[in-house]
Amino acid sequence: MTTASEPARSVSLKDLASIYFWIGISSFGGGLVSWVHREAVERRKWLRDQEFLSGLALSQILPGPTMVNMTIYLGIQMRGALGAVVSWSSLVLPPSVAIVLIYLLYLQVQGVAVVHFALDGVAATAVGLNIATGVRVARRSRHLPALMVAAGVFAAVALLRWPMLWVVMGAAPISLALAWRRNPGA
């Protein structure tokens, strides 16, 4: 795997570790992708804009968290498999430890009623952030059959409570076929 990707620019593993450590541990509330763009493309010029966008497109198409996919993709592009492992662990492991510590702290104060109230507020606000993402994607696919698929997936998962695995495996071929029919060839 390492031989297939040429480490074109001189990016050290230490650089990757330090960048992703800081992005992971100091990014609150999301928006990590734009931070990577600023660091890797604008400031350090490790990648061209086109390479970055191409990696972002791939990370969004494939299943899994976009930011984590993107980290693995860029790691491989810059330093092969080892680069991916170093970048990924620096991004994910320190915040994983932090979140467990925060959770243990929460367990100490969970008897206080106002804590749950504040967390209700955070949850409702966070839902709003997700809705904004959903609306943004929906605006790009304003097409009746596509929106019907979206409504069907929503009803199956939220209202009928069907397992997501079956819903996605059933809906994906239909939705992909619609995308192909709408825009054949090309």
Added chain:
Amino acid sequence: MPDTDLIDRVLELVRIFAPLSLVAFGGGPTIVAEIERQTVTVHGWLTHRDFIDIFAISRVAPGPGILLITLIGWKVAGLLGAIAASFAFYIPSGLLVSGAALLWRRHRTAAWRDKVERGLAPIAIGLIFAGAYSVLRATQGGLLAFATAAVSAAVLMWRPVNPFVLLVGGALIYAAAFPLF
């Protein structure tokens, strides 16, 4: 003597999260509804209260929002559960993106990419809204929760505000309203 109950729960976490990894088209927000269904409704590992608190903590803590899974694992089966649930979710899609990263350069401009993106978008939309619905249903806030979500979505679409500022604002408003309830 090994705790067979614990081992069962750890294996069940892997059985839930490994397949989800491969259908999470659209990232973290798309699996919230399924996590709630599996952990609260199907297995009864968490109460609605636990789920809301863990979901909220995962959003104000640093790092990718997907650390929700790590906390769910911790709540269900301690350290072993946190490790098992996280790796079960990270490894399948991680291997997929690694393989694709090596092939991708040859298909830089392929037209099918655009169609795959268009084809998967409606599924992500449906799943994201389903996740929003299941969190709102689980909160005790009722109308207040729906209104807060609507306002926060509207603000974010109107101005590029820092999401963390919004989250803290939501926490403060609720804490301030607390004496009224």
